Amino acid sequence: MAKKKDIRAAIKLxxxxxxxxxxxxxxxxxxxxxxxxxxxxxxxxQHVLYREVK
Known part of the structure; x- marks a missing residue:
């Protein structure tokens, strides 16, 4: 049986x-x-902009 792709993904900011x-x-x-x-x-x-990276 194939695995379902997880809805929640771990990401780096x-x-x-x-x-x-x-x-x-x-x-x-x-x-x-x-x-x-x-x-x-x-x-x-300080507070700065964080962007998602792979």
């Missing part, structure tokens, strides 16, 4: 300012495009 990375999950049905979130970057010590 990388900072646009430094190389800091957050690991999180997203629902593929609700968020088909790449995720972009404002999160705190401890290296830069």
């Amino acid at each position: 990388r900072s646009t300012v430094s190389g800091h990375v957050y690991l999180t999950q997203k629902n593929r049905r609700n968020d088909a495009q790449r995720l972009e979130l404002m999160k705190y970057d401890p290296v830069a010590r």
Whole structure:
């Protein structure tokens, strides 16, 4: 029997300012495009844009 593709996917969010990375999950049905979130970057010590990377 074939495996069903998991709805929840583990993703990496990388900072646009430094190389800091957050690991999180997203629902593929609700968020088909790449995720972009404002999160705190401890290296830069400020809130910056984080983008989903492969």
